[in-house]
Amino acid sequence: MINYYEYETSPRKEETEEYIPRKRQKKGNTVHNKEDIRKKVKKAQVIEKRKNAKHILEIGIVFILLLTISYRYALINSRFSQKESLKASLAELQKQNAQLKVSIEQGMNINNIEQAAKEKLGMQKLDNNQKVYITLPKKDYVESSVNSENNEEESWWQKLIKTLKGE
Numbered sequence: 001m002i003n004y005y006e007y008e009t010s011p012r013k014e015e016t017e018e019y020i021p022r023k024r025q026k027k028g029n030t031v032h033n034k035e036d037i038r039k040k041v042k043k044a045q046v047i048e049k050r051k052n053a054k055h056i057l058e059i060g061i062v063f064i065l066l067l068t069i070s071y072r073y074a075l076i077n078s079r080f081s082q083k084e085s086l087k088a089s090l091a092e093l094q095k096q097n098a099q100l101k102v103s104i105e106q107g108m109n110i111n112n113i114e115q116a117a118k119e120k121l122g123m124q125k126l127d128n129n130q131k132v133y134i135t136l137p138k139k140d141y142v143e144s145s146v147n148s149e150n151n152e153e154e155s156w157w158q159k160l161i162k163t164l165k166g167e
Helices: 032-107 110-120 144-151 156-163
Strands: none
Touching: 032 110
């Protein structure tokens, strides 16, 4: 019991330790026989199966997405390795090209050319009796064309008339 005085005007219900309030049962949710229980259990199982199927479907979708992403990364990696191998072969070809240019420049030396001509082609230097000397006059002669000056001064009408006359 409560041992204090209250100043309120509303009555207060005292609860004892033995008092247990009843829960009200709703009339629509009562289960009366075993068939209703079985139906509710089956319905709950169907709902549970749907939830499980939904979770399995979500996991499957996530797995397929991850598989697709990993496949794309594998393709990217293979293309990258292919690009790197092509880049390495390009560098090697450029190195060979530079070496060939250097060897060509070294081979273009006049002494090397002369030696190759003597050994491979059997060539020899000229002797004095193989040389032929020609004397040219020191004065240049230029002839001017009188007809070419007249043709340049004529108009195109005059040229047309001369061509028609046959001149």
